[in-house]
Amino acid sequence: QVQLVESGGGSVQTGGSLRLSCAASGDTDTTSCMGWFRQAPGKEREGVAAITMDGRTTYADSVSGRFTISRDNAKNTLYLQMDSLKPEDTAKYYCAAEYIGRWRCSLRLDYPTWGQGTQVTVSS
Numbered sequence: 001q002v003q004l005v006e007s008g009g010g011s012v013q014t015g016g017s018l019r020l021s022c023a024a025s026g027d028t029d030t031t032s033c034m035g036w037f038r039q040a041p042g043k044e045r046e047g048v049a050a051i052t053m054d055g056r057t058t059y060a061d062s063v064s065g066r067f068t069i070s071r072d073n074a075k076n077t078l079y080l081q082m083d084s085l086k087p088e089d090t091a092k093y094y095c096a097a098e099y100i101g102r103w104r105c106s107l108r109l110d111y112p113t114w115g116q117g118t119q120v121t122v123s124s
Contacts, residue, residue: 001027001030001099001113002024002026002027002031002113003024003026004023004095004096004097004113004114004115005022005023005025005115005116006020006021006022006094006115006118007021007118009092009093009118010119010121011121011122012121012123013122013123014085014087014122014124015084015085016085017083017084017085018082019079019080019082020036020079020082020095020118021078021079022034022036022079022080022095022115024076024078024097025076031097031098031099032052032053032098032101032105033050033098033100033102033105033106034050034051034071034078034095034096034098035048035058035069035095035096035105035107035111036048036049036050036067036069036094036095037093037095037096037107037109038091038093038094038120039091040088040091040092043091046060047106047109048060048063048067048080048107049063049067049068049069049080049107050069050106050107051069051078052102052105053071053073053101055070056103056105057069057105058104058106058107060107063082063089066085067080067081067082067083068081068083082120085122086122087122087123087124090121090122091119091120092117092120093117093118093119093120094114094115094116094117095115096111096113096115098112098113099112
């Protein structure tokens, strides 16, 4: 399996942008889908975006058109570019990885490997 470490969180105003990164280490050749998830205080964790090894993407409706997921397999790094941020995007953001090859990645919470998360706060 791999180890995942997120970075890039912070505080921004409405309409601002942030870029999250997730560095993977360990047995990175075994990863297939990687995804970003978030959990706001008092709410359940939810899927945000996911990407296959060769770049097919899946987005939650709430972020489609504002967020862009990408991965650099050579650098073992997953990214989430977040634009036009809203207060409702405030949450702790987690990256996750799985090891089963899929044509399209899901946003379900059954990924086996998770990072520790990075906080994103959007103020109005």
